[in-house]
Amino acid sequence: MNRNHTYLSLCALALACISGAQTLYAGTTPAANQGLTFRSWGSGSAKETDEAAFEGTLSVRVSSRNYFQGGILVFGKPVDLASAFGDKSNLLRFALKLPLKAATSGGARGGGKGGAIGAGGDGPSTGGTASGSSGGSLAGGEGGGAAAGASELPALSQVRIVITTSDGKKSEAMLDVSTSLADNRGWSQVGIPLAAIHGFDKTNKTVQSIAISCDALATVYVGEVKILSDATPVYGTPNHVELNLALGDEVVFRGTGSAGTTPAIFAWDFDESDGVQVDAEGAVVRRKFRKAGSYVVTMITKDAYGLKPPHMSKIRVTVNP
Helix, strand or coil, X not given: CCHHHHHHHHHHHHHHCEEEEEEEEECCCCHHHHCEEEEEECCCEEEEECCCCCCCCCEEEEEECECCEEEEEEEEEEEECHHHHCCCCEEEEEEEECCECCCCCCXXXXXXXXXXXXXXXXCCCCCCCCCCCECCCCCCHHHCCCCCCCCCCECCCEEEEEEEECCCCEXXXXXXXXXXXXXXXXXEEEEXXXXXCECHHHCCCEEEEEEEEECCCEEEEEEEEEEEEECXXXXXXXXXXXXXXXXXXXXXXXXXXXXXXXXXXXXXXXXXXXXXXXXXXXXEEEEECCCCEEEEEEEEEEECCCCCCCXXXXXXXXXXX
């Protein structure tokens, strides 16, 4: 089974386990009809456009330079998420169309540095620290289309959201989009459990606005914002099932997997005889076995927020003297 087929199968499993949607924004009807308005954050901007659509004909185009410059979605009628917060499987999910990495160094358009971080201006800020990174191509709209030969992974690594509730408090989250795979129309679905949004538990949970920015110079499209119940089980598959090696051979272990619409992360134990412990972390790790013998390698797939039971996969390894 190839990577794309595996990804589509995991997406189908995830969709089957997601239910109970509460919509905060959808591109099926104009934002004004939903009681939504938009404001700039710093030198960034947000406006509704028909340049791209997840469902319907509209989306919100957010232009960002760094974590403190982007756009703000303002709800005319604040959205009460207190009931949704009580269920740990409920997450805040964004449908995003992201700028793509260029396949060649000359393929990108509109790159540049993310700019200085720390001057929060008059935009929302929770005082967190972050550093800028190189920008990528601008996807569609005023920034032009994605570069020819672009890969399937985004040019930026993180999307920052800052939530302001009606009690004047702020909470924030970083959405890791660095490994986000888009569908055949270019849309990625990225979510974070409400329980994992930093500081949200200390608010009245009634959302007045959501500010969106990126870690790079970029334009992103927001096609939908929903609260969903995601009970998708964590699942992972290593690139090996059984190995027969010579002493000193280096092996590349690679994991793929899914945790629903939240990121999956990977940990590795290279010898279960002393108990399953974390010897290495990452989707791709390398290992040399220094002693001959039989080993059981364990790949542990987890959701990034630790709210779901992990999945374990075993690889049997024989190392010959």
